[in-house]
Amino acid sequence: xxxxxxxxxxxxxxxxxxxxxxxxxxxxxxxxxxxxxxxxxxxxxxxxxxxxxxxxxxxxxxxxxxxxxxxxxxxxxxxxxxxxxxxxxxxxxxxxxxxxxxxxxxxxxxxxxxxxxxxxxxxxxxxxxxxxxxxxxxxxxxxxxxxxxxxxxxxxxxxxxxxxxxxxxxxxxxxxxxxxxxxxxxxxxxxxxxxxxxxxxxxxxxxxxxxxxxxxxxxxxxxxxxxxxx
Numbered sequence: 001x002x003x004x005x006x007x008x009x010x011x012x013x014x015x016x017x018x019x020x021x022x023x024x025x026x027x028x029x030x031x032x033x034x035x036x037x038x039x040x041x042x043x044x045x046x047x048x049x050x051x052x053x054x055x056x057x058x059x060x061x062x063x064x065x066x067x068x069x070x071x072x073x074x075x076x077x078x079x080x081x082x083x084x085x086x087x088x089x090x091x092x093x094x095x096x097x098x099x100x101x102x103x104x105x106x107x108x109x110x111x112x113x114x115x116x117x118x119x120x121x122x123x124x125x126x127x128x129x130x131x132x133x134x135x136x137x138x139x140x141x142x143x144x145x146x147x148x149x150x151x152x153x154x155x156x157x158x159x160x161x162x163x164x165x166x167x168x169x170x171x172x173x174x175x176x177x178x179x180x181x182x183x184x185x186x187x188x189x190x191x192x193x194x195x196x197x198x199x200x201x202x203x204x205x206x207x208x209x210x211x212x213x214x215x216x217x218x219x220x221x222x223x224x225x226x227x228x229x230x
Contacts, residue, residue, distance in 0.1 A: 019224040025213045026184035032218050033177045038069070039216035041177055041184055045170040045195060046209040055200045058170065059163040061141050062194035066183040067158030069176035072111035074155050075099060076148050077119050077137070086114070089152035096122070103129055110135065112161075114143050114151045134163060162195065168209075170195060177215050188213065192228055 013032050020028065033039055049056040075093040076086035077100070086094045093099060093110065096119055103126050113130065115123055115137040123130075123137065130136040137143040141161040145151050162172045174187040192211070199207050208228060214220035 014219045014221055016222075019222045021227065022185050022188055022223055023181070025221045025223050026188065027181040028221055029184065029213050029215050029218070030177050030181065032221075033215045034218050035177075035216055037216075039177045039218070040070070040173045041175045041179070041213065041215050042171060042173050043188055043191060044212045044214070044220070045172075045192070046211075047164055047168050047170065047195070047203075048206045048209050049164060049168055049200065049203050051164050051166055051168055053202070055202050057164060058195065058198050058200070059138075059140055059161070060194055060198050061159055061161045062191050063154060064158040064160060064174060064187040064190055066175065066179065066187050068160060068173055068187075069179060070111075070173070072155055073109065074152050075110045075113045076152065077113060077115040077123060078148060079116065079118060082116055082146075082148055086148045086152060089149040090156050091148075091152045100126065108133055108135060112143065112155045113137050114145070114148055114155070116146055116148060117144055120144060134161070160191070162191065196228070 014028065029041055047058060049058060051057050073092045074090070076082070076091040077096050078086060078094070079096065083094045091114070100122060106129070108129065113135050120137070127136060142151055142154065143161070160172060162170050164170050172191055174191055175184050196208070208225040211223040211225055211228065212220040213223060
């Protein structure tokens with residue numbers, strides 16, 4: 001497949017042999033964007049961990065100071081006594097059995113699922129559908145809770161979950177190309193700080209092996225990791 005004219009035009013702006021500061025990358029990612037839509041800006045962070053070890057399977061949540069730039073669809077799975085609370089907090093879908101049936105049928109048109117602890121036994125069977133899509137509610141991510149109002153409001157305000165994959169990489173969206181460079185940098189630093197704080201004591205050697213920033217269908221930019229670790 002050939003490289004498009006737009007991609008060729010911006011390719012020379014990123015030096016593949018150079019690592020950029022977070023500030024430089026946050027400005028450059030806007031310059032090399034080639035899409036007509038408001039692309040997502042993502043970080044790809046390779047960690048020096050072994051995800052097969054339970055204590056090194058890094059995961060957590062962080063609230064980005066400027067949000068993600070995307071309105072997330074939230075489903076709350078709960079008992080009837082919690083439905084009004086979830087709806088008032090801004091949940092897009094609220095219920096239980098009907099949505100379990102829909103998900104079993106392949107429906108996953110949502111970004112986050114919040115569930116109360118009491119309904120988790122019913123949701124367990126959805127693991128094969130929700131797990132690969134990173135949609136399974138989890139107490140560590142704050143998505144299994146009785147305080148559904150706070151959980152929904154946090155997601156709508158820009159709370160994102162991160163999780164290391166089997167290759168030891170965390171992929172996360174930290175904004176849109178329409179954001180100012182300052183907002184991109186500040187959101188990125190918030191995520192990186194959360195990942196740095198999550199470093200397990202059993203992880204040896206270099207923890208932040210590499211960090212790349214990229215927007216949809218645009219060149220990736222290597223970020224200098226040495227200045228990120230305080």
